[in-house]
Amino acid sequence: xxxxxxxxxxxxxxxxxxxxxxxxxxxxxxxxxxxxxxxxxxxxxxxxxxxxxxxxxxxxxxxxxxxxxxxxxxxxxxxxxxxxxxxxxxxxxxxxxxxxxxxxxxxxxxxxxxx
Amino acid sequence: xxxxxxxxxxxxxxxxxxxxxxxxxxxxxxxxxxxxxxxxxxxxxxxxxxxxxxxxxxxxxxxxxxxxxxxxxxxxxxxxxxxxxxxxxxxxxxxxxxxxxxxxxxxx
Numbered sequence: 001x002x003x004x005x006x007x008x009x010x011x012x013x014x015x016x017x018x019x020x021x022x023x024x025x026x027x028x029x030x031x032x033x034x035x036x037x038x039x040x041x042x043x044x045x046x047x048x049x050x051x052x053x054x055x056x057x058x059x060x061x062x063x064x065x066x067x068x069x070x071x072x073x074x075x076x077x078x079x080x081x082x083x084x085x086x087x088x089x090x091x092x093x094x095x096x097x098x099x100x101x102x103x104x105x106x107x108x109x110x111x112x113x114x115x
Numbered sequence: 116x117x118x119x120x121x122x123x124x125x126x127x128x129x130x131x132x133x134x135x136x137x138x139x140x141x142x143x144x145x146x147x148x149x150x151x152x153x154x155x156x157x158x159x160x161x162x163x164x165x166x167x168x169x170x171x172x173x174x175x176x177x178x179x180x181x182x183x184x185x186x187x188x189x190x191x192x193x194x195x196x197x198x199x200x201x202x203x204x205x206x207x208x209x210x211x212x213x214x215x216x217x218x219x220x221x222x223x
Contacts, residue, residue, distance in 0.1 A: 004157075033211070043158075043203065043213040056210065091157055100207040101145050106157035 002026070004107035006092050012113045018080040021110045024073055025094030033104060034067055034077050035091040043091075048100070049075065082114045119204045119214030127220040134191040136217040138204030139184075147180055147187050147206045152216070158203065161189075196223040 005024040013019055025032045033048040047057040052069045060067070064083070069075040079086055089111050093104040122137045138147070146165045150158040164171045164180045164187065171178045177190040191198055201216045 042215050045211050045213075048211070058210070093158075100211040103148065103160040103163055104158075105160065108157050 004092055004094050004105055006090075006107035006110050008110060009108060010111045010113075012115065013082055014115050015083055016081045017114075018078065019082045019086075019112060019114075021077040021090050021092075021112070023075045023077070023092030023107060025075070025092070026096075026105055027073065029094035029096045029105070030072070031095040031097065031102075031104075032069060032075050033093040033095070034075070035093065035106075036088045037091060037109075038088045046077070079112075082112075084114045087112055087114050119206060119212055121202070121204060121214045121217040123217060124215070125218045125220070127222065128194055130194060130196055130221055130223050132194055132221075134194050134198070134219055134221070136189045136202050136219070138187045138189070138214055140187075140204070140206060140214075141185065143182070144206040147178075147204060149176075149178060149187075149189050150203045150205060150213070152201045152203065154200070161202075191219075194219075194221045196221050 007022045030051050034046040035043055037043045046059045047067045048055055049069045065079055067077045089109045091106050091109045093106045095102045095104045119138050119140045128134055144166055146163050148163045149161045151161055152158045162173050162178050164178050166182055175192045180187045199221045201218050203216045204214045
């Protein structure tokens with residue numbers, strides 16, 4: 001079975017540019033999570049969806065960040081405009097358990113560098 | 116601040132030895148989970164222990180949970196070089212939080 005798929009795996013962009021990260025969750029999973037990992041702040045939950053509906057976006061750092069889940073098999077995380085402090089590894093995870101109480105399956109991550 | 120804190124931050128042992136990592140948290144939980152992250156990779160779910168469980172085993176892994184002390188431990192027995200990774204505890208502390216992690220180095 002395919003795991004969580006993320007694209008691109010690496011992204012280098014310049015400050016001010018729009019960045020879109022993509023995620024395909026495991027088929028049949030009904031929860032999807034976006035995380036950001038940095039050395040300074042560790043792993044932070046940005047937003048999570050249940051059945052395509054955003055449940056908690058309190059971790060989204062600023063209005064520059066937005067996430068969508070138009071259907072059960074696809075989600076995007078957009079940063080516009082990007083800033084150097086957004087440089088991090090962004091992970092997508094999915095879960096079959098619904099909500100925050102089950103095992104999460106992580107994608108390989110997107111390493112974002114904003115120059 | 117992190118809701119879960121692992122201890123120690125780093126641990127270096129010889130292959131064959133046991134490795135114990137601890138996690139302390141601040142609020143009540145429904146369950147606590149442990150994950151492993153190899154360098155440059157995504158996290159891998161290892162084990163989930165519910166708040167009404169005290170101990171759980173999975174292969175060479177043993178997890179304990181003490182809700183009165185708000186702490187959990189992960190024991191890896193007979194460690195292997197392939198166990199070298201960072202290990203995180205995570206829980207639904209009203210919001211899903213990951214701890215700061217323990218970096219385990221198993222020397223061959």
